[in-house]
Amino acid sequence: MGDTSTLLEVRTQGARRLADHLMAEMTRGKLRKGMRLPPERELGELFGVSRGSVRRVLAQFCDQGFISQRVGSGTFVLPKAENLSRSQEIIAATPTSPAELMVARLLIEPLMPGLIVQNATSADFKHMFQCLDQSEAATSIDEFEHWDEELHKAFAFATHNSFFVQLMDLTNKVREQGEWGRLKRISLTAETRQQYELQHRAIVDALKDRDARLAKNLLFGHLQLIQRNLFGG
CATH class of the missing domain: 1.10.10.10 (Winged helix-like DNA-binding domain superfamily/Winged helix DNA-binding domain)
Incomplete structure:
Protein backbone atom coordinates (compact mmCIF):
# COMPACT_ATOMS: atom_id res chain seq x y z
CA MET A 1 0.00 0.00 0.00
CA SER A 85 -5.51 -7.72 -6.79
CA ARG A 86 -3.39 -10.74 -5.85
CA SER A 87 -2.41 -9.16 -2.54
CA GLN A 88 -6.08 -8.65 -1.77
CA GLU A 89 -6.78 -12.28 -2.65
CA ILE A 90 -4.07 -13.46 -0.27
CA ILE A 91 -5.53 -11.39 2.55
CA ALA A 92 -9.07 -12.50 1.69
CA ALA A 93 -7.99 -16.15 1.69
CA THR A 94 -7.63 -15.94 5.47
CA PRO A 95 -11.20 -16.43 6.75
CA THR A 96 -12.63 -13.45 8.64
CA SER A 97 -15.72 -14.03 10.73
CA PRO A 98 -18.57 -11.49 10.87
CA ALA A 99 -17.72 -10.92 14.55
CA GLU A 100 -14.10 -10.10 13.70
CA LEU A 101 -15.28 -7.84 10.91
CA MET A 102 -17.50 -5.81 13.25
CA VAL A 103 -14.67 -5.34 15.77
CA ALA A 104 -12.44 -4.03 12.99
CA ARG A 105 -15.19 -1.77 11.59
CA LEU A 106 -15.77 -0.21 15.00
CA LEU A 107 -12.09 0.67 15.17
CA ILE A 108 -11.59 1.86 11.61
CA GLU A 109 -14.74 3.38 10.11
CA PRO A 110 -15.21 6.11 12.78
CA LEU A 111 -11.85 7.50 11.60
CA MET A 112 -13.31 8.38 8.20
CA PRO A 113 -15.56 11.38 9.03
CA GLY A 114 -12.53 13.55 9.87
CA LEU A 115 -11.22 13.08 6.33
CA ILE A 116 -14.64 13.23 4.72
CA VAL A 117 -15.47 16.67 6.10
CA GLN A 118 -12.13 17.93 4.80
CA ASN A 119 -12.11 16.32 1.37
CA ALA A 120 -15.65 15.41 0.27
CA THR A 121 -17.01 17.12 -2.84
CA SER A 122 -20.56 17.93 -3.86
CA ALA A 123 -20.44 14.87 -6.13
CA ASP A 124 -19.55 12.70 -3.11
CA PHE A 125 -22.56 13.97 -1.16
CA LYS A 126 -24.81 13.58 -4.19
CA HIS A 127 -23.83 9.92 -4.37
CA MET A 128 -24.42 9.45 -0.62
CA PHE A 129 -27.95 10.85 -0.90
CA GLN A 130 -28.58 8.64 -3.94
CA CYS A 131 -27.58 5.62 -1.83
CA LEU A 132 -29.95 6.75 0.92
CA ASP A 133 -32.86 7.14 -1.50
CA GLN A 134 -32.22 3.78 -3.13
CA SER A 135 -31.85 1.91 0.16
CA GLU A 136 -35.07 3.41 1.51
CA ALA A 137 -36.89 2.41 -1.68
CA ALA A 138 -35.48 -1.15 -1.65
CA THR A 139 -38.12 -3.88 -1.75
CA SER A 140 -35.90 -6.79 -0.71
CA ILE A 141 -33.20 -7.52 1.86
CA ASP A 142 -30.63 -8.10 -0.89
CA GLU A 143 -31.43 -4.75 -2.51
CA PHE A 144 -31.29 -2.94 0.83
CA GLU A 145 -28.00 -4.65 1.70
CA HIS A 146 -26.56 -3.63 -1.68
CA TRP A 147 -27.31 0.06 -1.14
CA ASP A 148 -26.21 -0.14 2.50
CA GLU A 149 -22.88 -1.45 1.23
CA GLU A 150 -22.74 1.26 -1.44
CA LEU A 151 -23.29 3.97 1.17
CA HIS A 152 -20.43 2.80 3.35
CA LYS A 153 -18.31 2.49 0.21
CA ALA A 154 -19.28 6.09 -0.62
CA PHE A 155 -17.97 7.13 2.81
CA ALA A 156 -14.63 5.50 2.02
CA PHE A 157 -14.37 7.15 -1.41
CA ALA A 158 -15.28 10.53 0.11
CA THR A 159 -12.15 10.39 2.29
CA HIS A 160 -10.14 10.57 -0.95
CA ASN A 161 -7.65 8.25 0.70
CA SER A 162 -6.90 5.01 -1.14
CA PHE A 163 -6.07 3.19 2.11
CA PHE A 164 -9.66 3.50 3.34
CA VAL A 165 -11.00 2.56 -0.10
CA GLN A 166 -8.99 -0.67 -0.06
CA LEU A 167 -10.03 -1.45 3.51
CA MET A 168 -13.68 -0.99 2.59
CA ASP A 169 -13.20 -3.29 -0.37
CA LEU A 170 -11.92 -5.99 2.00
CA THR A 171 -14.88 -5.33 4.28
CA ASN A 172 -17.31 -5.87 1.44
CA LYS A 173 -15.64 -9.14 0.50
CA VAL A 174 -16.44 -10.46 3.98
CA ARG A 175 -20.00 -9.12 3.71
CA GLU A 176 -20.43 -11.19 0.54
CA GLN A 177 -19.79 -14.40 2.48
CA GLY A 178 -22.74 -16.61 3.32
CA GLU A 179 -22.44 -16.30 7.10
CA TRP A 180 -22.83 -12.51 7.03
CA GLY A 181 -25.88 -12.79 4.79
CA ARG A 182 -27.47 -15.38 7.07
CA LEU A 183 -26.99 -13.21 10.16
CA LYS A 184 -28.26 -10.12 8.36
CA ARG A 185 -31.44 -11.87 7.24
CA ILE A 186 -32.13 -13.02 10.78
CA SER A 187 -31.52 -9.60 12.32
CA LEU A 188 -32.95 -7.28 9.65
CA THR A 189 -36.54 -6.77 10.71
CA ALA A 190 -38.74 -3.89 9.55
CA GLU A 191 -37.93 -2.12 12.82
CA THR A 192 -34.15 -2.52 12.59
CA ARG A 193 -34.18 -1.48 8.94
CA GLN A 194 -36.01 1.72 9.85
CA GLN A 195 -33.43 2.38 12.58
CA TYR A 196 -30.58 1.90 10.09
CA GLU A 197 -32.22 4.23 7.60
CA LEU A 198 -32.66 6.97 10.19
CA GLN A 199 -29.08 6.55 11.34
CA HIS A 200 -27.79 6.67 7.77
CA ARG A 201 -29.65 9.93 7.13
CA ALA A 202 -28.30 11.47 10.32
CA ILE A 203 -24.72 10.48 9.49
CA VAL A 204 -24.88 11.92 5.98
CA ASP A 205 -26.52 15.13 7.24
CA ALA A 206 -23.74 15.58 9.80
CA LEU A 207 -21.09 15.00 7.14
CA LYS A 208 -22.81 17.46 4.80
CA ASP A 209 -22.73 20.01 7.64
CA ARG A 210 -19.00 19.29 8.02
CA ASP A 211 -19.53 18.25 11.64
CA ALA A 212 -16.85 15.59 12.01
CA ARG A 213 -17.37 14.95 15.72
CA LEU A 214 -21.12 14.40 15.41
CA ALA A 215 -20.70 12.22 12.31
CA LYS A 216 -18.06 10.12 14.07
CA ASN A 217 -20.30 9.57 17.10
CA LEU A 218 -23.31 8.74 14.92
CA LEU A 219 -21.32 6.31 12.79
CA PHE A 220 -19.90 4.59 15.88
CA GLY A 221 -23.40 4.28 17.34
CA HIS A 222 -24.69 2.87 14.06
CA LEU A 223 -21.99 0.20 13.99
CA GLN A 224 -22.64 -0.67 17.63
CA LEU A 225 -26.32 -1.20 16.84
CA ILE A 226 -25.44 -3.47 13.92
CA GLN A 227 -23.15 -5.46 16.20
CA ARG A 228 -25.86 -5.87 18.84
CA ASN A 229 -28.47 -6.87 16.27
CA LEU A 230 -26.18 -9.42 14.64
CA PHE A 231 -24.81 -11.07 17.76
CA GLY A 232 -27.07 -10.00 20.64
CA GLY A 233 -25.91 -8.44 23.89
Missing part, protein backbone atom coordinates in the same frame (compact mmCIF):
# COMPACT_ATOMS: atom_id res chain seq x y z
CA GLY A 2 2.97 2.30 0.43
CA ASP A 3 3.23 2.80 -3.34
CA THR A 4 -0.27 4.27 -3.48
CA SER A 5 0.37 7.34 -1.32
CA THR A 6 1.96 9.44 -4.05
CA LEU A 7 -1.01 8.79 -6.30
CA LEU A 8 -2.99 11.23 -4.19
CA GLU A 9 -0.57 14.10 -4.80
CA VAL A 10 -2.88 15.82 -7.26
CA ARG A 11 -4.23 19.33 -7.36
CA THR A 12 -7.99 18.98 -7.47
CA GLN A 13 -10.52 16.89 -5.60
CA GLY A 14 -11.88 15.58 -8.89
CA ALA A 15 -8.41 14.33 -9.75
CA ARG A 16 -8.17 12.64 -6.35
CA ARG A 17 -11.48 10.93 -7.06
CA LEU A 18 -10.10 9.72 -10.39
CA ALA A 19 -6.93 8.41 -8.74
CA ASP A 20 -8.94 6.67 -6.02
CA HIS A 21 -11.24 5.13 -8.63
CA LEU A 22 -8.40 3.75 -10.74
CA MET A 23 -6.62 2.33 -7.72
CA ALA A 24 -9.81 0.71 -6.43
CA GLU A 25 -10.60 -0.83 -9.84
CA MET A 26 -7.09 -2.28 -10.03
CA THR A 27 -7.32 -3.60 -6.49
CA ARG A 28 -10.65 -5.32 -7.24
CA GLY A 29 -9.20 -6.87 -10.38
CA LYS A 30 -11.61 -5.03 -12.66
CA LEU A 31 -8.70 -3.28 -14.39
CA ARG A 32 -6.37 -6.09 -15.43
CA LYS A 33 -3.21 -6.47 -17.45
CA GLY A 34 -3.64 -5.37 -21.06
CA MET A 35 -6.96 -3.60 -20.56
CA ARG A 36 -7.32 -0.19 -22.17
CA LEU A 37 -8.44 2.78 -20.06
CA PRO A 38 -11.15 5.13 -21.36
CA PRO A 39 -9.90 8.16 -23.33
CA GLU A 40 -8.67 11.18 -21.36
CA ARG A 41 -11.65 13.27 -22.44
CA GLU A 42 -14.09 10.63 -21.19
CA LEU A 43 -12.30 10.37 -17.83
CA GLY A 44 -12.31 14.14 -17.52
CA GLU A 45 -16.06 14.36 -18.16
CA LEU A 46 -16.79 11.49 -15.77
CA PHE A 47 -14.89 13.03 -12.86
CA GLY A 48 -15.41 16.70 -13.70
CA VAL A 49 -11.76 17.58 -14.24
CA SER A 50 -9.69 19.08 -17.04
CA ARG A 51 -7.69 16.94 -19.44
CA GLY A 52 -4.58 18.42 -17.85
CA SER A 53 -5.61 17.03 -14.47
CA VAL A 54 -6.38 13.65 -16.03
CA ARG A 55 -2.94 13.61 -17.62
CA ARG A 56 -1.25 14.39 -14.30
CA VAL A 57 -3.07 11.50 -12.59
CA LEU A 58 -2.21 9.11 -15.42
CA ALA A 59 1.39 10.28 -15.38
CA GLN A 60 1.66 9.34 -11.70
CA PHE A 61 0.22 5.88 -12.40
CA CYS A 62 2.78 5.56 -15.20
CA ASP A 63 5.58 6.53 -12.82
CA GLN A 64 4.38 3.87 -10.38
CA GLY A 65 4.43 1.26 -13.13
CA PHE A 66 0.69 0.51 -13.12
CA ILE A 67 -0.08 1.72 -16.67
CA SER A 68 1.67 2.59 -19.91
CA GLN A 69 0.70 5.20 -22.49
CA ARG A 70 1.23 4.55 -26.17
CA VAL A 71 0.96 7.48 -28.53
CA GLY A 72 -1.85 6.88 -30.98
CA SER A 73 -3.01 3.72 -29.21
CA GLY A 74 -4.13 4.72 -25.72
CA THR A 75 -3.43 3.90 -22.08
CA PHE A 76 -3.07 0.28 -20.98
CA VAL A 77 -2.87 -1.54 -17.65
CA LEU A 78 0.49 -3.17 -16.88
CA PRO A 79 1.10 -6.47 -15.03
CA LYS A 80 2.08 -4.66 -11.81
CA ALA A 81 -1.56 -3.63 -11.34
CA GLU A 82 -2.52 -7.28 -10.97
CA ASN A 83 -0.24 -7.54 -7.94
CA LEU A 84 -2.70 -5.28 -6.09
Whole structure:
Protein backbone atom coordinates (compact mmCIF):
# COMPACT_ATOMS: atom_id res chain seq x y z
CA MET A 1 0.00 0.00 0.00
CA GLY A 2 2.97 2.30 0.43
CA ASP A 3 3.23 2.80 -3.34
CA THR A 4 -0.27 4.27 -3.48
CA SER A 5 0.37 7.34 -1.32
CA THR A 6 1.96 9.44 -4.05
CA LEU A 7 -1.01 8.79 -6.30
CA LEU A 8 -2.99 11.23 -4.19
CA GLU A 9 -0.57 14.10 -4.80
CA VAL A 10 -2.88 15.82 -7.26
CA ARG A 11 -4.23 19.33 -7.36
CA THR A 12 -7.99 18.98 -7.47
CA GLN A 13 -10.52 16.89 -5.60
CA GLY A 14 -11.88 15.58 -8.89
CA ALA A 15 -8.41 14.33 -9.75
CA ARG A 16 -8.17 12.64 -6.35
CA ARG A 17 -11.48 10.93 -7.06
CA LEU A 18 -10.10 9.72 -10.39
CA ALA A 19 -6.93 8.41 -8.74
CA ASP A 20 -8.94 6.67 -6.02
CA HIS A 21 -11.24 5.13 -8.63
CA LEU A 22 -8.40 3.75 -10.74
CA MET A 23 -6.62 2.33 -7.72
CA ALA A 24 -9.81 0.71 -6.43
CA GLU A 25 -10.60 -0.83 -9.84
CA MET A 26 -7.09 -2.28 -10.03
CA THR A 27 -7.32 -3.60 -6.49
CA ARG A 28 -10.65 -5.32 -7.24
CA GLY A 29 -9.20 -6.87 -10.38
CA LYS A 30 -11.61 -5.03 -12.66
CA LEU A 31 -8.70 -3.28 -14.39
CA ARG A 32 -6.37 -6.09 -15.43
CA LYS A 33 -3.21 -6.47 -17.45
CA GLY A 34 -3.64 -5.37 -21.06
CA MET A 35 -6.96 -3.60 -20.56
CA ARG A 36 -7.32 -0.19 -22.17
CA LEU A 37 -8.44 2.78 -20.06
CA PRO A 38 -11.15 5.13 -21.36
CA PRO A 39 -9.90 8.16 -23.33
CA GLU A 40 -8.67 11.18 -21.36
CA ARG A 41 -11.65 13.27 -22.44
CA GLU A 42 -14.09 10.63 -21.19
CA LEU A 43 -12.30 10.37 -17.83
CA GLY A 44 -12.31 14.14 -17.52
CA GLU A 45 -16.06 14.36 -18.16
CA LEU A 46 -16.79 11.49 -15.77
CA PHE A 47 -14.89 13.03 -12.86
CA GLY A 48 -15.41 16.70 -13.70
CA VAL A 49 -11.76 17.58 -14.24
CA SER A 50 -9.69 19.08 -17.04
CA ARG A 51 -7.69 16.94 -19.44
CA GLY A 52 -4.58 18.42 -17.85
CA SER A 53 -5.61 17.03 -14.47
CA VAL A 54 -6.38 13.65 -16.03
CA ARG A 55 -2.94 13.61 -17.62
CA ARG A 56 -1.25 14.39 -14.30
CA VAL A 57 -3.07 11.50 -12.59
CA LEU A 58 -2.21 9.11 -15.42
CA ALA A 59 1.39 10.28 -15.38
CA GLN A 60 1.66 9.34 -11.70
CA PHE A 61 0.22 5.88 -12.40
CA CYS A 62 2.78 5.56 -15.20
CA ASP A 63 5.58 6.53 -12.82
CA GLN A 64 4.38 3.87 -10.38
CA GLY A 65 4.43 1.26 -13.13
CA PHE A 66 0.69 0.51 -13.12
CA ILE A 67 -0.08 1.72 -16.67
CA SER A 68 1.67 2.59 -19.91
CA GLN A 69 0.70 5.20 -22.49
CA ARG A 70 1.23 4.55 -26.17
CA VAL A 71 0.96 7.48 -28.53
CA GLY A 72 -1.85 6.88 -30.98
CA SER A 73 -3.01 3.72 -29.21
CA GLY A 74 -4.13 4.72 -25.72
CA THR A 75 -3.43 3.90 -22.08
CA PHE A 76 -3.07 0.28 -20.98
CA VAL A 77 -2.87 -1.54 -17.65
CA LEU A 78 0.49 -3.17 -16.88
CA PRO A 79 1.10 -6.47 -15.03
CA LYS A 80 2.08 -4.66 -11.81
CA ALA A 81 -1.56 -3.63 -11.34
CA GLU A 82 -2.52 -7.28 -10.97
CA ASN A 83 -0.24 -7.54 -7.94
CA LEU A 84 -2.70 -5.28 -6.09
CA SER A 85 -5.51 -7.72 -6.79
CA ARG A 86 -3.39 -10.74 -5.85
CA SER A 87 -2.41 -9.16 -2.54
CA GLN A 88 -6.08 -8.65 -1.77
CA GLU A 89 -6.78 -12.28 -2.65
CA ILE A 90 -4.07 -13.46 -0.27
CA ILE A 91 -5.53 -11.39 2.55
CA ALA A 92 -9.07 -12.50 1.69
CA ALA A 93 -7.99 -16.15 1.69
CA THR A 94 -7.63 -15.94 5.47
CA PRO A 95 -11.20 -16.43 6.75
CA THR A 96 -12.63 -13.45 8.64
CA SER A 97 -15.72 -14.03 10.73
CA PRO A 98 -18.57 -11.49 10.87
CA ALA A 99 -17.72 -10.92 14.55
CA GLU A 100 -14.10 -10.10 13.70
CA LEU A 101 -15.28 -7.84 10.91
CA MET A 102 -17.50 -5.81 13.25
CA VAL A 103 -14.67 -5.34 15.77
CA ALA A 104 -12.44 -4.03 12.99
CA ARG A 105 -15.19 -1.77 11.59
CA LEU A 106 -15.77 -0.21 15.00
CA LEU A 107 -12.09 0.67 15.17
CA ILE A 108 -11.59 1.86 11.61
CA GLU A 109 -14.74 3.38 10.11
CA PRO A 110 -15.21 6.11 12.78
CA LEU A 111 -11.85 7.50 11.60
CA MET A 112 -13.31 8.38 8.20
CA PRO A 113 -15.56 11.38 9.03
CA GLY A 114 -12.53 13.55 9.87
CA LEU A 115 -11.22 13.08 6.33
CA ILE A 116 -14.64 13.23 4.72
CA VAL A 117 -15.47 16.67 6.10
CA GLN A 118 -12.13 17.93 4.80
CA ASN A 119 -12.11 16.32 1.37
CA ALA A 120 -15.65 15.41 0.27
CA THR A 121 -17.01 17.12 -2.84
CA SER A 122 -20.56 17.93 -3.86
CA ALA A 123 -20.44 14.87 -6.13
CA ASP A 124 -19.55 12.70 -3.11
CA PHE A 125 -22.56 13.97 -1.16
CA LYS A 126 -24.81 13.58 -4.19
CA HIS A 127 -23.83 9.92 -4.37
CA MET A 128 -24.42 9.45 -0.62
CA PHE A 129 -27.95 10.85 -0.90
CA GLN A 130 -28.58 8.64 -3.94
CA CYS A 131 -27.58 5.62 -1.83
CA LEU A 132 -29.95 6.75 0.92
CA ASP A 133 -32.86 7.14 -1.50
CA GLN A 134 -32.22 3.78 -3.13
CA SER A 135 -31.85 1.91 0.16
CA GLU A 136 -35.07 3.41 1.51
CA ALA A 137 -36.89 2.41 -1.68
CA ALA A 138 -35.48 -1.15 -1.65
CA THR A 139 -38.12 -3.88 -1.75
CA SER A 140 -35.90 -6.79 -0.71
CA ILE A 141 -33.20 -7.52 1.86
CA ASP A 142 -30.63 -8.10 -0.89
CA GLU A 143 -31.43 -4.75 -2.51
CA PHE A 144 -31.29 -2.94 0.83
CA GLU A 145 -28.00 -4.65 1.70
CA HIS A 146 -26.56 -3.63 -1.68
CA TRP A 147 -27.31 0.06 -1.14
CA ASP A 148 -26.21 -0.14 2.50
CA GLU A 149 -22.88 -1.45 1.23
CA GLU A 150 -22.74 1.26 -1.44
CA LEU A 151 -23.29 3.97 1.17
CA HIS A 152 -20.43 2.80 3.35
CA LYS A 153 -18.31 2.49 0.21
CA ALA A 154 -19.28 6.09 -0.62
CA PHE A 155 -17.97 7.13 2.81
CA ALA A 156 -14.63 5.50 2.02
CA PHE A 157 -14.37 7.15 -1.41
CA ALA A 158 -15.28 10.53 0.11
CA THR A 159 -12.15 10.39 2.29
CA HIS A 160 -10.14 10.57 -0.95
CA ASN A 161 -7.65 8.25 0.70
CA SER A 162 -6.90 5.01 -1.14
CA PHE A 163 -6.07 3.19 2.11
CA PHE A 164 -9.66 3.50 3.34
CA VAL A 165 -11.00 2.56 -0.10
CA GLN A 166 -8.99 -0.67 -0.06
CA LEU A 167 -10.03 -1.45 3.51
CA MET A 168 -13.68 -0.99 2.59
CA ASP A 169 -13.20 -3.29 -0.37
CA LEU A 170 -11.92 -5.99 2.00
CA THR A 171 -14.88 -5.33 4.28
CA ASN A 172 -17.31 -5.87 1.44
CA LYS A 173 -15.64 -9.14 0.50
CA VAL A 174 -16.44 -10.46 3.98
CA ARG A 175 -20.00 -9.12 3.71
CA GLU A 176 -20.43 -11.19 0.54
CA GLN A 177 -19.79 -14.40 2.48
CA GLY A 178 -22.74 -16.61 3.32
CA GLU A 179 -22.44 -16.30 7.10
CA TRP A 180 -22.83 -12.51 7.03
CA GLY A 181 -25.88 -12.79 4.79
CA ARG A 182 -27.47 -15.38 7.07
CA LEU A 183 -26.99 -13.21 10.16
CA LYS A 184 -28.26 -10.12 8.36
CA ARG A 185 -31.44 -11.87 7.24
CA ILE A 186 -32.13 -13.02 10.78
CA SER A 187 -31.52 -9.60 12.32
CA LEU A 188 -32.95 -7.28 9.65
CA THR A 189 -36.54 -6.77 10.71
CA ALA A 190 -38.74 -3.89 9.55
CA GLU A 191 -37.93 -2.12 12.82
CA THR A 192 -34.15 -2.52 12.59
CA ARG A 193 -34.18 -1.48 8.94
CA GLN A 194 -36.01 1.72 9.85
CA GLN A 195 -33.43 2.38 12.58
CA TYR A 196 -30.58 1.90 10.09
CA GLU A 197 -32.22 4.23 7.60
CA LEU A 198 -32.66 6.97 10.19
CA GLN A 199 -29.08 6.55 11.34
CA HIS A 200 -27.79 6.67 7.77
CA ARG A 201 -29.65 9.93 7.13
CA ALA A 202 -28.30 11.47 10.32
CA ILE A 203 -24.72 10.48 9.49
CA VAL A 204 -24.88 11.92 5.98
CA ASP A 205 -26.52 15.13 7.24
CA ALA A 206 -23.74 15.58 9.80
CA LEU A 207 -21.09 15.00 7.14
CA LYS A 208 -22.81 17.46 4.80
CA ASP A 209 -22.73 20.01 7.64
CA ARG A 210 -19.00 19.29 8.02
CA ASP A 211 -19.53 18.25 11.64
CA ALA A 212 -16.85 15.59 12.01
CA ARG A 213 -17.37 14.95 15.72
CA LEU A 214 -21.12 14.40 15.41
CA ALA A 215 -20.70 12.22 12.31
CA LYS A 216 -18.06 10.12 14.07
CA ASN A 217 -20.30 9.57 17.10
CA LEU A 218 -23.31 8.74 14.92
CA LEU A 219 -21.32 6.31 12.79
CA PHE A 220 -19.90 4.59 15.88
CA GLY A 221 -23.40 4.28 17.34
CA HIS A 222 -24.69 2.87 14.06
CA LEU A 223 -21.99 0.20 13.99
CA GLN A 224 -22.64 -0.67 17.63
CA LEU A 225 -26.32 -1.20 16.84
CA ILE A 226 -25.44 -3.47 13.92
CA GLN A 227 -23.15 -5.46 16.20
CA ARG A 228 -25.86 -5.87 18.84
CA ASN A 229 -28.47 -6.87 16.27
CA LEU A 230 -26.18 -9.42 14.64
CA PHE A 231 -24.81 -11.07 17.76
CA GLY A 232 -27.07 -10.00 20.64
CA GLY A 233 -25.91 -8.44 23.89
